[in-house]
Amino acid sequence: xxxxxxxxxxxxxxxxxxxxxxxxxxxxxxxxxxxxxxxxxxxxxxxxxxxxxxxxxxxxxxxxxxxxxxxxxxxxxxxxxxxxxxxxxxxxxxx
Numbered sequence: 593x594x595x596x597x598x599x600x601x602x603x604x605x606x607x608x609x610x611x612x613x614x615x616x617x618x619x620x621x622x623x624x625x626x627x628x629x630x631x632x633x634x635x636x637x638x639x640x641x642x643x644x645x646x647x648x649x650x651x652x653x654x655x656x657x658x659x660x661x662x663x664x665x666x667x668x669x670x671x672x673x674x675x676x677x678x679x680x681x682x683x684x685x686x687x
Contacts, residue, residue: 598648602641 662669 598645599638599641602644603638606637 659669
């Protein structure tokens with residue numbers, strides 16, 4: 593399960609949960625409200641979050657490469673356009 597798309601988002605979410613007095617548990621890591629932060633737990637949590645961000649970055653990179661290859665092959669990207677008649681009818685209804 594992915595909670596955030598970046599380590600910054602992940603840390604903001606955890607901070608917000610802790611401000612609302614919500615304890616957070618992930619595997620054997622626990623972040624309890626009103627307890628002093630354990631530096632090792634924080635490090636491990638951020639490492640796990642970094643892997644999530646890395647996965648997201650790889651997905652974005654592959655998607656961009658696929659889009660570029662499709663453009664080079666002349667593929668149309670995006671929605672197909674509407675017939676002119678439909679556009680003119682919508683404009684008449686809008687006016």
